Amino acid sequence: MTKRYVQYGCGFTAPAEWVNYDASPTLRFERLPLMGKLYTRNKQRFPENVKYGDIVKGLPEESGSCDAVYCSHILEHLAYEDFLTALKNTWKILKPGGTFRGVVPDLRAAVTSYMEEFDKLEAPANELMRNTMLGVESRAKNLPGQVKNLYGNSKHLWMWDYKSLAFELQKAGFTHIRPCTFGDSADPLFSFVEQADRFYNAAAFDCKK
Numbered sequence: 001m002t003k004r005y006v007q008y009g010c011g012f013t014a015p016a017e018w019v020n021y022d023a024s025p026t027l028r029f030e031r032l033p034l035m036g037k038l039y040t041r042n043k044q045r046f047p048e049n050v051k052y053g054d055i056v057k058g059l060p061e062e063s064g065s066c067d068a069v070y071c072s073h074i075l076e077h078l079a080y081e082d083f084l085t086a087l088k089n090t091w092k093i094l095k096p097g098g099t100f101r102g103v104v105p106d107l108r109a110a111v112t113s114y115m116e117e118f119d120k121l122e123a124p125a126n127e128l129m130r131n132t133m134l135g136v137e138s139r140a141k142n143l144p145g146q147v148k149n150l151y152g153n154s155k156h157l158w159m160w161d162y163k164s165l166a167f168e169l170q171k172a173g174f175t176h177i178r179p180c181t182f183g184d185s186a187d188p189l190f191s192f193v194e195q196a197d198r199f200y201n202a203a204a205f206d207c208k209k
Contacts, residue, residue, distance in 0.1 A: 003067040006093065007193050008055045009074030014047040015192035018070075019061075021053030028052055055086045061093040068099045068187065072198050076104045076156045083158060087172040094209040100174060101190060106203040107132070107159035113201075132159055162203040169207050180206040 005018045014020035027046045053059045055071070056078065069090050075083055090100055114128040121127055129135030133156040166177045182199040183191065185206065 003189075004061075004065055005068045005070070005189055006059065006061060006066045007070045008053060008059060009071050009077075010050060010193075012044055012047065013072075013193060013195065014050045016049065017189055017192050020047075020050045021055070021059055022046065022050050023052065023054040023056075055089055056082045058089050059093060063092050064095050066093045066098055067095055068101070068189070069094055070100075070190065070193050071102045072193070072195070073103060073105065073202075075102060076159055077154075078157060080158045084168070084172070087168060087174075091173050091209055096209055098209045099185075099187065099206065100169075100209070101180065101185060101204075101206045103194075103198050103202045103204040104160045104165070105132070105156070106161055106201055108161040108203070109201040110159070132156060134159065160203055162205065165203055165205050169205065174207040174209060177205060177207040180204045 006021070007014075007018045008021040008023075010018075010020040010022050011024075024046070027050060030046055031052065051060075055074075071090075075086060078086055094100060110128065110132050113131070114124055117127070118124045130137070133154075136155075162179050166179075169177050181204065182194055182196045185191075185194075
């Protein structure tokens, strides 16, 4: 029986061995029959095998159908309540015993760096806000910029450390929760979606349903 591996928030990393979803507004535009084909503003287009799917609204996957689910640098772009919904929806589509593995920027690492470099920097708060992508440095004045801010997914809305992630994962029903590192999964198919640089200063987890 063929196993089903699902990745959400895939961006341009869309291996054929996985079912790849992304919730980018750009992806939706690129998929329009005529205008999407002519759209050339971005240097890179989404691979053809990327499907539009929003984990908060729920992916078009049957309950208990997935052997593994992966996401990298996605959960920090969700508001806290949407994050909880994403965990619930992830748990729902996993098979019993299925693996959920993910990576987010580590708030603890950012705060530790902020404290260590505090006396060396002229404006340490500015560095922290930029590094965590939590601040709003400028507001868009034109309509396209305002639309992008409204519907885009680039800002970090809620940052995480591993301890807090593990707490929420346990509440959502996941078990065998552990911190993980790049390439330490016993399942070789994770090597198709994981990237070493995404684990730098990151909080990464591996758990089961």
